[in-house]
Amino acid sequence: MPIRKVGVRGIGAYTPPKVVTNFDLEKIVETSDEWIFTRTGIRERRIAEPDMATSDLSYMASKIALDSANLTPGDLDLIIVATVTPDMFFPATACILQDKLGATCPGFDLSAGCSGLIYALSVGAQFIANGMYDNILVVGGETLSKIIDWQDRSTCVLFGDAASAVILGPVDTGGFRSFVLGADGGGGKLLELPAGGSRLPASYETISQRLHFIKMNGRDVFKFAVRVMEEASLEAIDKAGLTLKDIDLFIPHQANIRIIESAAERLNVPKDKFFVNLDRYGNTSSASVGLALYEAFWEGKIQKGSKILMVGFGAGLTWGACVLEW
Ligand code: COA
Numbered sequence: 389m390p391i392r393k394v395g396v397r398g399i400g401a402y403t404p405p406k407v408v409t410n411f412d413l414e415k416i417v418e419t420s421d422e423w424i425f426t427r428t429g430i431r432e433r434r435i436a437e438p439d440m441a442t443s444d445l446s447y448m449a450s451k452i453a454l455d456s457a458n459l460t461p462g463d464l465d466l467i468i469v470a471t472v473t474p475d476m477f478f479p480a481t482a483c484i485l486q487d488k489l490g491a492t493c494p495g496f497d498l499s500a501g502c503s504g505l506i507y508a509l510s511v512g513a514q515f516i517a518n519g520m521y522d523n524i525l526v527v528g529g530e531t532l533s534k535i536i537d538w539q540d541r542s543t544c545v546l547f548g549d550a551a552s553a554v555i556l557g558p559v560d561t562g563g564f565r566s567f568v569l570g571a572d573g574g575g576g577k578l579l580e581l582p583a584g585g586s587r588l589p590a591s592y593e594t595i596s597q598r599l600h601f602i603k604m605n606g607r608d609v610f611k612f613a614v615r616v617m618e619e620a621s622l623e624a625i626d627k628a629g630l631t632l633k634d635i636d637l638f639i640p641h642q643a644n645i646r647i648i649e650s651a652a653e654r655l656n657v658p659k660d661k662f663f664v665n666l667d668r669y670g671n672t673s674s675a676s677v678g679l680a681l682y683e684a685f686w687e688g689k690i691q692k693g694s695k696i697l698m699v700g701f702g703a704g705l706t707w708g709a710c711v712l713e714w
């Protein structure tokens with residue numbers, strides 16, 4: 389079977405309307421707008437209402453992506469949802485989304501932390517490249533506000549809720565030119581949600597010890613992030629047969645402006661080549677790279693033929709990068 393080129397046929401994103409600023413957080417924990425902004429670059433984030441789950445945000449992003457691809461849910465061959473905040477353990481959020489959309493195709497979830505969207509794009513691309521499917525909906529959706537410890541100032545200021553959606557399909561020109569995936573399970577402890585799974589099922593103790601919330605060693609994650617952003621980017625560009633100078637736009641995972649600036653310095657790439665919207669959304673985990681791609685597109689930063697590097701890192705520890713020719 390011939391290998392087919394795979395590209396982006398449509399894109400969408402959705403953020404819940406409620407804005408929570410750094411000043412709002414000053415009223416919840418001992419922090420300040422000045423501390424948050426200088427350490428992270430974040431000004432505000434979007435937070436879902438209590439009755440909104442990941443599939444609800446994913447649905448909104450998916451509808452926009454389907455419209456932009458000129459497809460209906462019935463045209464979909466597969467749905468992959470990358471998330472660390474599924475609606476529930478099972479059924480998969482992809483199946484809940486399939487039902488909401490009125491699609492009939494198979495679907496499954498993928499867990500790779502904030503690298504989730506890049507992992508999911510690489511998985512979806514295989515099905516199209518080998519001819520098994522034509523139209524795949526890949527979603528990065530998160531309601532991180534539901535697993536944030538709102539008493540922990542070292543983490544609650546960093547994250548936000550969002551969903552992004554990409555429709556993959558066969559293309560004649562351009563498309564994905566490389567994928568790089570990586571993991572270091574030994575570093576998993578640096579960023580985890582300890583309880584609620586089979587290791588520590590929910591109990592009175594796990595709840596009273598607040599073990600159902602994100603725990604993170606920020607400094608070590610920072611060092612890891614800066615290193616893998618550089619290494620994964622260079623590897624993906626090399627695999628694509630390109631050099632750094634060929635890349636028109638860098639779309640990094642939107643975790644912290646200092647991580648992005650350090651990566652830009654290490655790569656010796658001007659900072660304005662890196663798209664940034666984390667000031668308005670914070671870290672939206674697997675939604676972040678797709679949300680940035682969507683906004684970059686609508687801001688006119690992407691044209692036909694543009695060469696885009698997407699790069700992310702996250703819980704696992706995981707990392708991923710890809711080069712996409714638009
Ligand atoms: N407001 C005010 N002070 C805070 C604070 C907050 N929201 N959060 C932490 N602090 C305090 C700490 O308690 C510490 O105080 P101490 O020195 O008295 O102990 C001090 O600020 C400095 O903390 P430190 O951890 O050194 O800050 P930092 O410069 O490393 O920045 C992060 C902290 C979390 C912003 C940074 O480490 C980071 O972004 N790491 C990567 C996290 C990430 O991207 N995670 C997601 C991966 S997908």
